[in-house]
Amino acid sequence: MNSATTPAGDTRAAAEHNSDHAVRSDTIARPVNAWFHQNARDLPWRRSGFSAWGTLVSEFMLQQTPVNRVIPMLERWLIRWPTPAALAAEPPSEAVRAWATLGYPRRALWLHAAAVEITERHGGTIPDDVDALLALTGIGDYTARAVAAFAYGHRHPVVDTNTRRVMARAVGGQGEPSPPSRTRDLAAMEALLPDDRGEAAAFNAGIMELGAVVCTAKSPRCDACPIRNACAWRRAGYPVYDGPRKAVQKKYEGSDRQVRGLIMAELRSTHRPVTDAELASVWPDAAQRDRALAGLVVDGLAVPAAHGGYTLPT
Template sequence: MPDLAGPLLPWYLAARRDLPWRAPDATPWGVLVSEFMLQQTQVDRVLPRWHAWLDAWPTPADLAAALAGDAIRAWGRLGYPRRAVWLHAAALQIVERHGGRVPDDLDALLALRGVGNYTARAVLVFAFGQRHPVVDTNIRRVLARAVDGVAAPGPPNARRDLAAMARVLPRDAGRARQFTWAIMELGALVCTARTPACDRCPITDRCRWLLLGRPATTSRPARRQARYEGSDRQARGRIMARLRAATTPLTEDALIAGAPDATQARRALASLVRDGLAVRAEAAEASQTRPSGARPGDGADEPHPCWRLP
């Protein structure tokens, strides 16, 4: 097994990005928030939201005392807003079960809403300095090339991927933590998916893929990203923008007004309700909303469904 830590650690100390959740004073809560936000989202988009979130809710108890709708509004356009709902639910669980402190136990973390195997292990390593293998997309790619000699990793497999990372992980917990950041940074900045900068890589002399002549992967076609324009995701985004901006509940007609496909828009609203991102307003709240052009006595004062953030 090649020694990757030897050349990677000094490279990391010289080339690393200045990310606040990696700072010595980063709290476990700050680390947990960063892991939620970084799922399928670029670092540059996360940074301003992370700072704003920690300014508003510096502890789990602060977020737990707020409404889920406040969390959704603060999430802004990071995408996949269910993460905001899950993070709010996790904050409530942390307060109820752990006295407001992010737990430092794998099973306790996995029991939190929205926390999966990667996030739980990442929090243990990055927030508490424990030694665990952590594998994300960048790490999988570096291991596939440097150790296995292939251009791209196969489909994710938690047991296989964690075992592969464990084999190259330094035994010392502090060194292992820094190595995890380093190999993750290498995949993000140098050993990228499409255009790896092998001329800038600190492990070229022990990368099996490079030593084999950088063979291409032909076993499976490149995965195409789903189109956003005209998709259900775009329809959901339009409705979420109106819900975030609204000060009173909105009718279905108001939420889907102007949609290019009304059927798709209604389907998007139904999915937001299922995901807990929109809830039906109580009668007293709904009475504040009157259909456009309605007059007293024409049925406008009768209860009709209106929607708001939770």
């Protein structure tokens, strides 16, 4: 998430959340943590001894990608590159190639660049400080706080889409969250966060889990929710959300994103330059194909070869 100017409403909301901290933390965090300890899914990054590097890699992979697709890729990735230094020692093309079909392959480039920076600046150790993490390539506010909280147990509010939905319903009484606001969202989560570091880390994970498997966007299972009796949305009779919404992403089929993916698949399939003729076969619309290819070049994912054709970045 990017920093944003704080509107007056955000300041008032933050003050209201902070003034109600004791009540909200007790009535929401405690039952969420109790539920989480009993019902948390067995995910690799939640297991004892999972490395800070593994946590960082998982956070990169989980951006806009479902958990079930990330787990096998994460396990293969950490076998091949168990440390940042191991990844930094290879060219970025190998990171992009190994990213395969996870989507948004710029994440692979950013992760490789971050591994180089961690190796050179921090001796191969993932920093535990939010500001130091934010200084790494590809790491935004959410990822920096998630690594500091989940890998090192520091007390930071961590807010993702699932967290925002639970807070919007349980605290705000609305069916959907308003568009993201860094200041408002972090203040709202800070107001709920237990003071104890261990309980705070559990609550960050627990409220995300609750939003992922119970308080879901389309079919919430309210009868199974551990905070159903404290939920403002339930008490209000589940009113329909009528506020501002995020822009809806365009369909994937036929989009430039699909064409970019087909071009990337062609580039990953070989270690030699892919010719213009080979690229022409991946999509019939030449104008759209050229536009997608030009975007990949700008993003550093496709590199013109010296004697024609294109390769992955080396």
